Amino acid sequence: MAPSQNAVPLIILSSCLAGNPVRYDGSDKRDADLLAALEFARLVPLCPEVGIDLGVPRPPIRLVATDGAIRVQGVEDPTLDVTDRLTAWGEAQLPLLRSCDGVVLKSRSPSCGVEGVPLLQADGTVEETGTGHFAALVRQHFPELPLADERQLQDRQRLASFVVQVQAHFAKHAGRHRG
Numbered sequence: 001m002a003p004s005q006n007a008v009p010l011i012i013l014s015s016c017l018a019g020n021p022v023r024y025d026g027s028d029k030r031d032a033d034l035l036a037a038l039e040f041a042r043l044v045p046l047c048p049e050v051g052i053d054l055g056v057p058r059p060p061i062r063l064v065a066t067d068g069a070i071r072v073q074g075v076e077d078p079t080l081d082v083t084d085r086l087t088a089w090g091e092a093q094l095p096l097l098r099s100c101d102g103v104v105l106k107s108r109s110p111s112c113g114v115e116g117v118p119l120l121q122a123d124g125t126v127e128e129t130g131t132g133h134f135a136a137l138v139r140q141h142f143p144e145l146p147l148a149d150e151r152q153l154q155d156r157q158r159l160a161s162f163v164v165q166v167q168a169h170f171a172k173h174a175g176r177h178r179g
């Protein structure tokens, strides 16, 4: 089914990149260049950490490698473990993810970062090898969905390629789209 004339691709975007002051310290990460590049699409801002009611401001969290698993825990208070809450929230977003054409997330975040997120090891060292909890969930459930972080999209070729992928996804799945 061809998309209707008024239909446009839908992209889920980290809320802080859209300019919403939702970071742990109450700041935002508005990215004007990125927003201009994504003007062709309808943007849906999401913040996993606000989504699980951590509030703003909130204690910072990080990825922690534990016995074969990766948990998301408080930096100052490791007994604050929000992994299961993030999983439940992420799974509640599956219908929205199913109807979108791409996802752009904030780099280096324990929730949103797509690659190279700091990951605390058992020996206390930090390796930049992690993937944020929500980004991992997106990849797990929708491996074909175009997914990138804003740092990756600073590369013009990568941005152009991402836009082509989003448009192709939109054309292919238009029959499932909201009006």
Ligand code: SF4
Pocket: 014, 015, 016, 017, 022, 023, 024, 046, 047, 048, 049, 050, 106, 109, 111, 112
């Ligand atoms: S990086 Fe993700 S979790 Fe952190 S403030 Fe931005 S949208 Fe929220």
